[in-house]
Amino acid sequence: MIVAVASGKGGTGKTTIAVNMALCMPPPVTLLDCDVEEPNCAIFLKPDMRQREECCLQVPVIDEAACNRCGDCSSFCQFHAIAMLRQKPLVFPELCHGCGGCLKLCPTGAITERGHVIGVIESGASGGIEFVHGRLDPGRALSPPLIRAVKRRADSRGTTIIDCPPGTSCPVITAVRGSDFVVLVTEPTPFGLHDLVLAVQTMRTLGLPFGVIINRADAGDERTADYCRREGIPVLLELPDDRRVAVAYSQGLPAVEAVPELRPAFERLIGKIAGLVPGRRGA
Amino acid sequence: MKIVVTSQGGSLESPVDMRFGRAAWFVLYDSDTGGLEVHENTSGAGASQGAGVQAAERISQLGADVVITGHCGPKAFRTLRAAGIRVALCSEGTVAEVLDRFKSGGLEFTETPDVEGHW
Numbered sequence: 191m192i193v194a195v196a197s198g199k200g201g202t203g204k205t206t207i208a209v210n211m212a213l214c215m216p217p218p219v220t221l222l223d224c225d226v227e228e229p230n231c232a233i234f235l236k237p238d239m240r241q242r243e244e245c246c247l248q249v250p251v252i253d254e255a256a257c258n259r260c261g262d263c264s265s266f267c268q269f270h271a272i273a274m275l276r277q278k279p280l281v282f283p284e285l286c287h288g289c290g291g292c293l294k295l296c297p298t299g300a301i302t303e304r305g306h307v308i309g310v311i312e313s314g315a316s317g318g319i320e321f322v323h324g325r326l327d328p329g330r331a332l333s334p335p336l337i338r339a340v341k342r343r344a345d346s347r348g349t350t351i352i353d354c355p356p357g358t359s360c361p362v363i364t365a366v367r368g369s370d371f372v373v374l375v376t377e378p379t380p381f382g383l384h385d386l387v388l389a390v391q392t393m394r395t396l397g398l399p400f401g402v403i404i405n406r407a408d409a410g411d412e413r414t415a416d417y418c419r420r421e422g423i424p425v426l427l428e429l430p431d432d433r434r435v436a437v438a439y440s441q442g443l444p445a446v447e448a449v450p451e452l453r454p455a456f457e458r459l460i461g462k463i464a465g466l467v468p469g470r471r472g473a
Numbered sequence: 474m475k476i477v478v479t480s481q482g483g484s485l486e487s488p489v490d491m492r493f494g495r496a497a498w499f500v501l502y503d504s505d506t507g508g509l510e511v512h513e514n515t516s517g518a519g520a521s522q523g524a525g526v527q528a529a530e531r532i533s534q535l536g537a538d539v540v541i542t543g544h545c546g547p548k549a550f551r552t553l554r555a556a557g558i559r560v561a562l563c564s565e566g567t568v569a570e571v572l573d574r575f576k577s578g579g580l581e582f583t584e585t586p587d588v589e590g591h592w
Contacts, residue, residue, distance in 0.1 A: 264530065270523020273530040275556040282548055285523045331522075 191467055192350045194369040196393075198385025200356035202375045203405035203429070206439065208353035209234045210446045212319050214456035218348030223323035224337045224365040225355040226309060233442045237321040239314035245324065245339045246305030247288040247332070252279045256300035263292035263301065288335055309336045313343060320345060334364040341368070358385075358392040366393070370467045372400040373426065378410030383417060390423065399468060403459070406431040424466065427459045474504045476575065477532050478568045479542040483511035485569040491543025494524030500568045501535055504576070510535075525549030525590075533558060541571055541580065550586035562587055 195208040205223075209231050212221040223231040232239075250263070250272065257279050264274035271285035272292060283306045293301045309326040324340040326333050333355070341364075344350040354365035366372050372393050376386040386402065393400040402418050407428035418425050429435075429452075438448030446453045479496035480487045490496035495517045501510040512535065517524045525545075529552035532540055540553060541561045553560055561580040563571045574580050 268521070270520060270526040270530075273526050273533075273552045273555075275530065275533050275552070277555060277557060280526075280552055280555050282523065282526060285526070285548075 191348075191371070191464070192344060192352065192369045193463055194352040194354050194366040194372045194398075195375060196354040196362055196366055196372055196389060197356055197375045198358055198387070198389035199376065199382050202356075202377045202382060203403075204356070204375050205230050205234070205353055206405070206435070206445055207373060207375050207403055208351050209444050210452070210456050211460060212351050213317075213444055213446050214453055215349050215351070215460055217318045218320070218345060219318070220320040220322070220343070220345040220348065220350045221353065222340050222344060222350060223321075223353045224340050224361075225353055226324035226326045226333050226336045226340065226361075227355060229323040229325055229353075231353050232321070232323060234444045235316040235319065235321055236442075237314040237316035237319070239312050241311075241313045243311045244305075244307050245309045245311050245336045247283075247286065247308050247335050248290060248303040249283040249286040249288060249306040250281055250292050250301045251304050252281060253300045253302070254278050256298050257296075258298050258300075260297060262295045262297065266291050266295055284331070287332060308332065311336070311339055311343070333361045337361060337364045341365070358388045362389075362392070363396065366396065366398060369398060371463050372398050373403055373463065374400055375403045375405055376414060377406050378404055378412070378414040380413070382410070383414045386414065387417070390421065399466060401426040401463070401466060403427045403429065405429050424462070426462050427455060429455070474539060475535070475537045476502045476504060476539045476541060476572065477535065477537040478502065478563075478571055479514075479540070480511075480568050483513065485509070485572075486567055489541075489543060489563060489566055489568060489571050491565070493540075493542045493545050493549050494520070494526070494528040496528065496542065499528075499532060499535070501537065502572055523548070526552050529553045529556065529558070532556075539575075541575055544588045545583065545586050546588050546590045547586045548590060 223229040261274040264272040273280040308330045313322040322343040324336040355361045376382040401424040409431040435445045478500045479490040480498040480500045481490045499512045529549045533556035
């Protein structure tokens with residue numbers, strides 16, 4: 191079972207939910223931190239990192255002597271990563287999405303590929319939890335290839351929990367795609383609700399089953415709960431605003447370790463999700 | 474000499490477009506023949522990225538020797554330079570006014586991009 195933890199708005203508690211779910215989940219469990227622009231699960235899990243691997247995007251290299259300047263590559267590239275000039279072709283690796291289309295189209299075989307490092311994948315373990323995260327190199331704008339590389343480390347045995355980036359754009363879609371269930375973490379504020387509605391639309395478009403967690407549930411108003419009721423969206427968990435959780439967070443400690451009475455709430459959450467995953471009802 | 478001015482419209486009276494890659498139009502003036510061509514930069518406005526690169530590539534295909542624009546970022550500049558096109562930066566005005574300023578020596582060529590990407 192793969193469970194993705196996403197949100198529209200940032201800072202609602204995705205990492206808190208993902209880390210604490212992993213800590214309360216029966217083994218084997220793998221936690222993938224796919225928020226590769228600022229992965230922070232490791233702060234709480236403190237995994238013993240055993241492996242480190244560079245993540246490369248395959249970008250074109252054009253042999254100027256073999257290139258006939260036809261421009262097929264350049265007009266194909268939606269991302270304008272190749273400029274075909276009379277004098278020579280120019281490649282902009284930082285704009286390339288690594289699709290390989292130019293290589294396939296080139297009639298003279300002038301294009302080969304080389305690896306362009308965009309970040310690293312680090313993996314290890316913390317207690318019984320297998321852990322993998324990606325770290326995008328500063329200045330890189332393209333995270334989906336790194337997110338896909340982290341997701342390839344998912345363990346088909348047991349449960350995989352994916353901590354997703356915030357928002358509703360390509361990185362999020364890349365992170366949630368292929369999941370059995372998506373947990374949308376929100377806060378009961380106008381901003382939280384606004385972005386939750388966008389995230390709900392995204393999950394519906396992708397056809398993924400999902401439920402909502404309202405974090406700091408008593409710190410806002412009723413509109414988020416009302417919205418979920420109206421839309422028939424299951425509210426899986428409402429976590430109260432608890433200063434002890436905030437203090438633990440500021441010290442890099444998981445909530446269930448600092449506030450052990452939260453553990454049953456996470457165990458109930460895990461049970462609810464297992465019951466909502468298609469094909470697993472009643473399991 | 475063929476000179477391209479980035480423009481908000483398709484005529485000499487249009488105001489200059491200070492943006493390069495996402496300029497609305499390219500006005501091409503041939504100082505040898507006095508000929509004028511206008512080209513709408515339709516793919517620039519909708520480009521998710523690389524607007525400057527595609528604009529520079531297009532201007533190279535138009536056979537320009539000089540581009541006059543408000544600002545030019547690093548990728549556009551690199552492409553224009555590789556194409557052998559020189560860049561002169563201008564302030565606000567109509568295309569005709571800017572061309573006059575250029576012809577009278579009132580505009581200088583830049584040897585570096587003057588703004589960051591995504592300016």
